[in-house]
Amino acid sequence: MAAPSRRPTLAVVLGAFLCSLAALSAEAKVHHHTWDIAYHRKSLDCFEKLAVTVNGEAPGPTIRATQGDTVVVTVRNMLETENTGIHWHGIRQRGSPWADGTVGVTQCPILPGESFTYRFVVDRPGTYLYHAHYGMQRVAGLDGMLVVSESDGVVEPFTYDEEHTVLLMDWWHKSVYEQAVGLASDPLEFVGEPQSLLINGRGMFGCSPAAPGGGAAACNASCALPALFTAVPGKTYRLRIGSLTSLSSLNFEIEGHSMTVVEADGHYVRPVVVDSLFVYSGETYSVLVKADQDPSRNYWAASHVVGRRRKTPSAMAVLSYAGNDPRAPPPTPPPAGPAWDDAAPRVAQSRSLAAAHPDHVLPAPPRPDRTLLLLNTQNRIDGHVRWAINGVSLRFPATPYLVSMKRGLRGAYDDQRPPADAYDNYRSYDIASPPAANGTVASAAYRLALGSVVDVVLQNTAALNGMSETHPWHLHGHDFWVLGYGEGKFEPGRDAAKFNLRDPVMKNTVALHPLGWTAVRFVADNPGVWLFHCHIEAHVYMGMGVVLEEGVEKVSRLPKSIMGCGRSEGHN
Amino acid sequence: MAAPSRRPTLAVVLGAFLCSLAALSAEAKVHHHTWDIAYHRKSLDCFEKLAVTVNGEAPGPTIRATQGDTVVVTVRNMLETENTGIHWHGIRQRGSPWADGTVGVTQCPILPGESFTYRFVVDRPGTYLYHAHYGMQRVAGLDGMLVVSESDGVVEPFTYDEEHTVLLMDWWHKSVYEQAVGLASDPLEFVGEPQSLLINGRGMFGCSPAAPGGGAAACNASCALPALFTAVPGKTYRLRIGSLTSLSSLNFEIEGHSMTVVEADGHYVRPVVVDSLFVYSGETYSVLVKADQDPSRNYWAASHVVGRRRKTPSAMAVLSYAGNDPRAPPPTPPPAGPAWDDAAPRVAQSRSLAAAHPDHVLPAPPRPDRTLLLLNTQNRIDGHVRWAINGVSLRFPATPYLVSMKRGLRGAYDDQRPPADAYDNYRSYDIASPPAANGTVASAAYRLALGSVVDVVLQNTAALNGMSETHPWHLHGHDFWVLGYGEGKFEPGRDAAKFNLRDPVMKNTVALHPLGWTAVRFVADNPGVWLFHCHIEAHVYMGMGVVLEEGVEKVSRLPKSIMGCGRSEGHN
Structure with a gap:
């Protein structure tokens, strides 16, 4: 359908995409799953220990669907005294930001004895994941894969048996x-x-x-x-x-x-x-x-x-x-x-x-409306080792951001302290040495203009022990174009000029290499509140993430089922 | 004040009690405590393991107060992914049934990152306890003592240094x-x-x-x-x-x-x-x-x-x-x-x-208005070993009884299946043999007439392995008179005639001895919903308890803070 040009216009690609969606919608299926989440003894590696299981299995079953289908998963929490929440990793949740499964950001935790139903459309073919997104619960085994096939008749750019x-x-x-x-x-x-x-x-x-x-x-x-x-x-x-x-x-x-x-x-x-x-x-x-x-x-x-x-x-x-x-x-x-x-x-x-x-590429917009230059540091804050982004170590609030922002609940997160678009002393910061400065712990958020093009440059540094390690950063609710990787310290003028706008790959997770930087671009066009964080469980637990809001006023009526905690109690 | 008679009237004893309360009220203090509940590594017995701690300690600190004082404990849940709730064991919570701390009965669990404030009057001197009352969390160390002293000038019937x-x-x-x-x-x-x-x-x-x-x-x-x-x-x-x-x-x-x-x-x-x-x-x-x-x-x-x-x-x-x-x-x-x-x-x-x-005794009412004859059995139900009372194994509902009953939320517990006052086939039941019959799992409750006098006879039986063990039964919200203990099977006509009404001790916890029975009497005069259960954590977890409601319509406006779970979400 698209002209055989190296650089199709956005309209052409979107058109092709929408055509294929329309062709499929008549056949779209709804896949219902009911999952009991419970602890069971498992010997995954010959050592028996408790694992959080899906219907008795760890890892959980692979979910399969076809592009355009709807996946419905009713989660029943049988963990006795522990809550849960499940994130559908790579699914953008367009129109269903409350189904992202990120406890503290998009929903309250699912309590023991209660059920919660995730319902979302898998709008793109591909290989995705799911996992617990509550504290470090994923470490205990609640995870699995989600495979979305191309619709019948849609040809992939490769073949296999x-x-x-x-x-x-x-x-x-x-x-x-x-x-x-x-x-x-x-x-x-x-x-x-x-x-x-x-x-x-x-x-x-x-x-x-x-x-x-x-x-x-x-x-x-x-x-x-x-x-x-x-x-x-x-x-x-x-x-x-x-x-x-x-x-x-x-x-x-x-x-x-x-x-x-x-x-x-x-x-x-x-x-x-x-x-x-x-x-x-x-x-x-x-x-x-x-x-x-x-x-x-x-x-x-x-x-x-x-x-x-x-x-x-x-x-x-x-x-x-x-x-x-x-x-x-x-x-x-x-x-x-x-x-x-x-x-x-x-x-x-x-x-x-x-x-x-x-034929299969959405070209990157040529320039950003806003750039976040996020300095990743390890800090000692109030006697504890934490990770901080531009000096702020993320702590999730008791009330999910989606509810407090949509409902305008003042003080439910640290709304008086918006985080900085760049580290205050970025120019003088020595990324090769352990941090000299301290940081703060806060439940802050970046507010993005709906529809704006946002660049994020992740800058790695030496940790407290002088070493720098790899951090895979994952963005909820969006894919981003990966514009480039660099060694050492990102210099905005010099390095942004070298961004790859010709054929940048789109991803939702990208590596930040030791003592290097990684630059990504995305369009803030998905109304909701979204976490962007290091995917190492211990690191996000220690504060290595940021929260992004865009167009929350455009989000339709929030389901009551995501509420009940913090200041969302009593809202409906 | 009371006449030196062996059998003071209820009015005399109550009068003395109220006088002493009145004398104290001018001096009653409010004791504020703020407790952070968190896991810490503890070596209580030289083996290091995680314990649920109060401000870093397991067991927690001893609370001290004087009769008539108010105790206020603000509990901050730092357990990351696990909820909590604290029961004030032996405190009757007259006028504050929502502060009993029994998750599933009197409140929703306290979520991680949230606070809950317990506020109650300690209206009688004595030695009491506190502990987690959520799942089997007490096993992990969240417990301690609560000591209420006599007011100044009140003489105890013994002396010590x-x-x-x-x-x-x-x-x-x-x-x-x-x-x-x-x-x-x-x-x-x-x-x-x-x-x-x-x-x-x-x-x-x-x-x-x-x-x-x-x-x-x-x-x-x-x-x-x-x-x-x-x-x-x-x-x-x-x-x-x-x-x-x-x-x-x-x-x-x-x-x-x-x-x-x-x-x-x-x-x-x-x-x-x-x-x-x-x-x-x-x-x-x-x-x-x-x-x-x-x-x-x-x-x-x-x-x-x-x-x-x-x-x-x-x-x-x-x-x-x-x-x-x-x-x-x-x-x-x-x-x-x-x-x-x-x-x-x-x-x-x-x-x-x-x-x-x-001088220190409240005499027992002479006869009951209702008798519950509770057969304690161990059963195999749906492949699981459970404990049952008159054939019903208790499972806590997602919505606390206190909220669902006070607000008339139909179907929030098994309100269509009231439990029986006596086991159906009590007369023919062989307590010395393992149970032949099955049982059901339900979230049922006994509804008691406010102000009525209730006898409960606990009847022990042989478990599935043929043995009978000791069960300490604890009643929330009340004390009871212990009317008698017997060996073998309770025979209503014969054994009730031998109840001790002369000088029965009052308690809140009583032993049910192997293959025996224990009879207690209490006045259902404390509006609220109250758990009565075996105090062995594994046993109540396996269903060994009953829920009692009395005068819930007389309970004043429920605090919003006990809600947020199950069908109580959105109520305020």
Whole structure:
């Protein structure tokens, strides 16, 4: 439909998009799910501990729908004394900002014994995620994938025969409560490295699926069968890969097989062939893998920690060619993965992603109306180690922002202290040294003009220990164009001139590399209140996020079901 | 003031009571407390685990007030993702039924990040308790004592020189969440025996304060100093003893010292001299102890498990005579306590308690208007082991009864299924055999006529394993007269005729002994909705309780702060 031009106009792309939507709407389905959220004992990595489960499973089931469908999930909280809330990661919730599932921002928590119904349209095909968004509850296992298919008749810019989902996680043996108490302690007790990495909810603690033959003990078959991906020789597989790690940046590889990256966060990208894929928490990718190797044996699929000193064994799954014993371990030693501390290939992969064929691309607006230059720092505030953005460490208010802003409840958040668009002393700030200044803890928010184009430049710095680490930032309610990555300190005049406006990839989660900066652009055209935050659970718990409001006055009548807490009690 | 008669009229006693209240009202004080409820790591018994704390302490501080004072406690929930609520155990909450702190009955839970203020009058002197009343949260350590002194000039029926508080607990190393998951599992995984008993929050796991000299390892001095009670030779001490065990029935003794029981649950009792005291969860006692032994040495004070096979070491504290090294262990081996399975002395002690001097006694009404004969059974319902009362296993509704009843919210609890005043097949029920019949799970309630006199006969039975255990039943909002204990099955005509109406002790918690019955009488004169339940946390979690309503229409306007959950959302 779109003219074969490299730069289609916004109208052409939008037109194509709306046409396809209209074509589909007659067939749009409503998918109903009822989920009981409860603690159960799980041995995901052969170590039994309590996990927060969806209908008894951790991770939860994969939700499948087709573009234009409506997903309805009724969540029944059976956690006894603990609340919950579920975020639909990557779904923009256009017209349903109250269904974003971000407790403290878009809704009150769901109380034990109560139900809450999420209802939203999945308006774009792609690979998405869901997870608890309340305190650090996601660490306990309430997560899963959400796959939205293209409608019948819509052609994707690549072909494949079959698909598999690959959910990557990291896993701790201590409880979320123990982790949170440590993070709030003085001195800080960090959560530490995970005991295991999981692939589709399976890990091996203290054993190896490669044994015998390897040095480690063999795994107990009852709990530690590795995740299995089957392949028919000659066929091409789409792996829908998502990471919901709580801390770890990962590298994923399939022994002997290259992967062609074709989708990131629900957007088609120009195909890139890689030997292994770096995946940050909150990101999704589709890669194509051709079963073109020796079909008489199986192959390891592995995820490895990168970016932090590797104290956690890599996770191993098996790619099994049809006809082999699916449980036969591959004859080769498990792959070791890349050096954990070599950031160069990670930055290079970030930079290598570009928008796909222009038929599938929404071009970025040429310039911003407003720029937020967000300095990410680690600070000691009132005796506690916190993360701060432009000197403000985020604490969620008792009343959800969406309710207090829509209803004009004064004082329900720190509305008298709007955060700064840039750090006060940005020019003199030495990003390579631990912060000298302090910060404040507040429940503030940025108010954006509806429809405005907003640039956000995330600037990394050295933490209190002098090191700088990777932060995957995730934006709710929007996708953004990734305009560029840089090393060192962002200089507005110089660096903004180099932004990629030609073929920037769109994403909802982006890596901020050590001591670097990352620039993104988005259109503030989704009335509501949206969180933008580091997707490391411990980091957002320690304040690493900002709240963005746009056009809240355009939000239609709020459902009563999101209220009941803080000052929203009694509103309806 | 009262005439020296053995049987004062109700009017005389009430008159004396009201006079003393009036005399005090001019001096009544308001005691304000602000409590932050948060998880902290605690080593109460040398094993570090998370505890729910009050301002960082577990157990919490002792609240002290004088009869007629007002206690105001502002509770700030810092538990991150978990709710809370605090019950003031033994305080009748006359005129303030919304301050009883029973989540699901009198209020919605207090959400993380929110505050709730309890405000109530302590209208009678005595020894009381407080604790979390939400799920099984009490197991995690949110508990303490509340001591109400007589007003100046009011003479108690005994004298002493000084007093100590003695809070008895049991303690598990696994979390409340792990315990609850086990209880809800099929097959049932019971919480098991506690790892430790605690005296004033101190226990010793895997060590003994008696070592060296005993066989066990010496305790690490940094975590396991036993609780210490100092005594000056010749002086008399009032020990205010309360038990907030989650499971264990206890025997408490002080080596070489007899104890004179003078108060039970806030009521003076006819003095009884005992060598050791049986204490059930939810009970309080005051005992007088004279420091009349060899003052050159220290003595053990100990609590021992009774009524269940003893797998938990006894807790040891030290009574230290002034002038001795308070940390010098007593020269004698720690006392071993009574045989765990000898119920006879326990029943005998229950029977031995009688009301004190008539000046301090409210006589029991001569006959009931209604009798509830409550058969306590353990049942298998829908694959789960539960406790049921007359066939109904209590599940708390999402909306607190107090709100749904006062506001007439239909269907907010099981209002179409009122529970039976007696078990349907009571006459043919074989209490010595495991139950053959099933039961139902419901959120039902008994509706009592305001001002009516109600008898409740608790009937014990054999559980699914054929054994019968002790259940301490606690009534909220009232005290009751204990009319009698019996062995075997209660026969209404025969046994009611033998009720003690002459000098029944008043209490708020009473033991139901194995395969026996216990009869109590109370006046339903406190408008509100009140829980009556087994004080074993696992048992009430498994449904062992009933809800009683009386005169809810006379309750004044409900505070908005108790609402926000279930169908109370939006009410104000």
